[in-house]
Amino acid sequence: GDSVTQMEGPVTLSEEAFLTINCTYTATGYPSLFWYVQYPGEGLQLLLKATKADDKGSNKGFEATYRKETTSFHLEKGSVQVSDSAVYFCALGKTSYDKVIFGPGTSLSVIP
Amino acid sequence: NAGVTQTPKFQVLKTGQSMTLQCAQDMNHNSMYWYRQDPGMGLRLIYYSASEGTTDKGEVPNGYNVSRLNKREFSLRLESAAPSQTSVYFCASSPSRKGEGSYGYTFGSGTRLTVV
Numbered sequence: 170g171d172s173v174t175q176m177e178g179p180v181t182l183s184e185e186a187f188l189t190i191n192c193t194y195t196a197t198g199y200p201s202l203f204w205y206v207q208y209p210g211e212g213l214q215l216l217l218k219a220t221k222a223d224d225k226g227s228n229k230g231f232e233a234t235y236r237k238e239t240t241s242f243h244l245e246k247g248s249v250q251v252s253d254s255a256v257y258f259c260a261l262g263k264t265s266y267d268k269v270i271f272g273p274g275t276s277l278s279v280i281p
Numbered sequence: 282n283a284g285v286t287q288t289p290k291f292q293v294l295k296t297g298q299s300m301t302l303q304c305a306q307d308m309n310h311n312s313m314y315w316y317r318q319d320p321g322m323g324l325r326l327i328y329y330s331a332s333e334g335t336t337d338k339g340e341v342p343n344g345y346n347v348s349r350l351n352k353r354e355f356s357l358r359l360e361s362a363a364p365s366q367t368s369v370y371f372c373a374s375s376p377s378r379k380g381e382g383s384y385g386y387t388f389g390s391g392t393r394l395t396v397v
Contacts, residue, residue: 203385212285212371212388213324258324262385268314268339269375269386273323 171196173272175259181278188246190275192233192259195240200261202226202235202242203269207256216244216257249279283307287372287389294362294396302357302392304372312375313355314386315339315347317368324371330355332378362396369393 176191194200201220205213217226222237233244242259259272288303306313314329316339326339330349344366346358355374359366373386 201385205386205388212390213373213386214388215385218385268312268326268329271324 171200171261171263171270173259173261173270175257175272175275177275178256179276179278181280182249184251184279184281185248186279188244188249188253188277190244190257190259190277192242192244192272193240194242194259194261196261196263198263199237200263202233203260203262204231204233204242204244205258205260205271207258207274209255213258249277251279251281253277254279285372285374285387285389287370287392289392290390291393292395294359294394296363296396298362299358299360300362301359302370302372302394303354304356304389305354306372306374306387307353308374308376308387309352310374310376310387311352311378313349314373314375315345315355315357316371316373317341318371318391319368327357327370362394364396367394367396 172195174193203218204216206216207213217228219226219235225234231246233242256274256276258274260269262269285306312331315327316324325341328347330336333352348356370392372389375386
């Protein structure tokens with residue numbers, strides 16, 4: 170069945186470091202791909218999305234490119250801040266689904 | 282613009298008690314969902330409603346019931362709470378209609394439930 174795999178956490182970075190969180194998926198057809206962020210004590214928020222191959226989603230300095238050839242949607246940010254400390258979830262959705270499939274989440278801590 | 286509103290935010294129940302978690306959205310979304318989030322388990326779908334008047338089981342429906350009261354409201358009921366139901370519960374909604382696929386979700390801020 171369709172699934173999403175993310176890199177294991179927790180990830181700890183110093184402020185202003187470069188961030189990459191890997192995400193790969195298994196799915197037939199052409200899914201939409203999403204990154205969600207969950208700050209401590211809050212619900213998940215949609216961070217960015219891409220709906221077709223080679224699309225780049227971007228928001229708040231974060232970017233991810235839909236790579237169909239490698240079935241990947243890696244999240245990147247050039248310079249992280251302490252306020253980026255959160256759990257990040259990769260997810261996919263398809264026309265045939267009524268629901269989104271979430272990855273397990275990757276916890277990020279940014280230290281000053 | 283409230284988005285998805287969940288009540289209550291916190292609740293402590295004794296084993297065997299019942300309660301209903303409320304969820305309402307004001308975005309005219311068609312689909313609504315209930316998830317639970319537990320440490321190391323990620324998000325697990327309990328029930329969902331792809332359109333008003335329909336509900337379907339997710340991964341972990343045992344011990345729960347749901348009602349899609351109208352297009353705005355989707356409630357989750359625990360008939361006889363157990364310690365294993367201690368969790369954080371999230372409601373979410375999506376504009377997707379059944380079979381249209383996913384445009385992504387809007388989540389509520391969660392209900393933190395402890396069963397003792």
